[in-house]
Amino acid sequence: MLKRKIETDLERWHAAPRRTALLVTGARQIGKTYSIRHFARTHYEYVAELNFIENPELISLFSTPRDAKNLLMRLELAVDTPLVPGKTLIFFDEVQQCREIVTAIKFLVDDGRYDYALSGSLLGVELEDIRSVPVGYMSELDMHPLDFEEFCWSQNIGDNIFAVLRDHFEQRREIDAFIHRRLMDLYAKYLVVGGMPAAVDSFCADGSILGVRTIQENIKREYRRDISQYAHKADRLHIRTIYDLVPSELNNPNKRFTFAKIDKTARFQALASDFDWLVGADVAIAAYNVDEPCSPLEMSKERNLFKLFYNDVGLLTGSFLRKTAIEVLDGEPDINYGSIYENAAAQELSAQGFNLYYFNSKKLGELDFLIQDRNDNVLPIEIKSGKSYKRHHAMDNVLAESKYHLDTGYVFGPCNISQEEKILYAPIYTIGLLENH
Structure with missing residues (x-):
């Protein structure tokens, strides 16, 4: 089990x-x-x-x-x-x-x-x-789908490994190169398999991605049936359209939802309850834009500007072509992991109890996520999927603004752990170590 x-x-x-x-x-x-x-x-x-x-x-x-x-x-x-x-x-x-x-x-x-x-x-x-x-x-x-640590347990990775990771993360020390490579390989599998127990069980049994994808599609089919059964009749079409649009919207450059694709004549107020239905049903995760990266984030969120993610990264990757899944498993450097990495990050942060926000400013740029820890500190987060993870103009600009009083920025990507001035670089698989319990 x-x-x-x-x-x-x-x-x-x-x-x-x-x-x-x-x-x-x-x-x-x-x-x-x-x-x-x-x-x-x-x-x-x-x-x-x-x-x-x-x-x-x-x-x-x-x-x-x-x-x-x-x-x-x-x-x-x-x-x-x-x-x-x-x-x-x-x-x-x-x-x-x-x-x-x-x-x-x-x-x-x-x-x-x-x-x-x-x-x-x-x-x-x-x-x-x-x-x-x-x-x-x-x-x-x-309860949530399996997070990455739970997935690693299914792959016979013991608690001691994550104890080491937590220590290195807290001490800002580089992770052993062999362990880092092994965990990046496992993370690639996690991006494809995801955290739905039936999909993980199937993968553990025979290692077949085709079987995993069949399970993922069946789960999404069940979610669509739930929409048809439980949502108000007048809202069902919009809710299903929103759910099916998540993969394509996350592949847009700004990853924000475009209402015109749902209904060209509808205003946000008419669609707000449809988005809320998906989030309330726990099949989607929302990250809302805020006016300023300042505590309390909830006070400055904008309800009509948000990103929407699937509750499980495997369901997202399973929506793409089989070729994409193979490229993710092989670690192909030329594909765009952006939407997949961000969905996995949203899933992990949500599982740790964080409410998700992001910040977008014409002057300063866009931060992928903002969260607030148990001490009400605002933590700016950037998700990078490529080798250019040290290019983060928005993070630099926001940290330089003295009025925001932000002490540390977090960049998660394919990198190892290192600290450079106010920025902590860390492997994408350690984002769940930002615990909120």
Whole structure:
């Protein structure tokens, strides 16, 4: 099985002195259900699973608010598993189909006899009110496709390697040349395979990229079906068009979305909810333009200027010709990795809990990303895919502006670690070391 970082978070939840219900959120096909099931098998004697898509009749259990005694009596009749106090996890899956679970979960947690886990897809658009459960009753974990470190685990790279990387990154010391080459080779594979568990499993089994691409296309087909099923009828065409346009828009020089390609007559205000749907469903990642690279970034973001990325870089690379995937694997120096590198960077930063922004100024130039760390420091980031990674006029200009008070700029690319004045150069595979936990 694939080792996932969420296992540590599940252990922490289970060890808490007073357990809340646990909600695991994230896009479809990223391993939520599998991770909860695996954890449950190793930590509970009994596991009762209720899937509201496979068994829609279960929704009626929660049709009206009831007390815990009534709810548990109904649950006992609905499952085949014994419900033993202190030894049972009740797992509600595909909860986007059952809005009433929001009301019920408070009663169940208050009762205290069993533990509860919930999961589902499209929760950001279908079940947003589940987050209104009072504090103390619900804990939430965001799950993402495999990041690069998790992918390396699947390729039998041990924790010790990333411990070394973290030390070198913090100390600004060059990484051993052999390790650097090996990790750049693995990163090329990651750019093609991506982090969807089914794709990674397939690649681990036989090393076939064709099998991986088939899985990736099936996942995108599922996402499109979700749009057709869950999005408002009037918005479906626009949302699907936006999703399908992501690869071509990222290949544009400025990588920003062009609204005219969606609907020549529509204004941004009419399309804003369509973009929000994709981001809320966790199938896309947005980076918004800001007026100034200053804290707080959220205060100066411009809603109508943004870049949109797929939630998984493998889904992006899988949208291109097979020839492109081969060139990425072979490290061809003449192809443009820009959009692929940036999507991978957006995915990694998002998985680390960062909100993404970028800065574009006619006078100073454009920075690929801006993020804000736990101490509210603004970190400017440039993503470079070629040998000319030391050419970064926008970064130089922004760092030179004393009014922005930026101490360090980060350039991630095919380079090793080095520090030159205010700029840290680092390998693209280390961008996940900018942790926000």
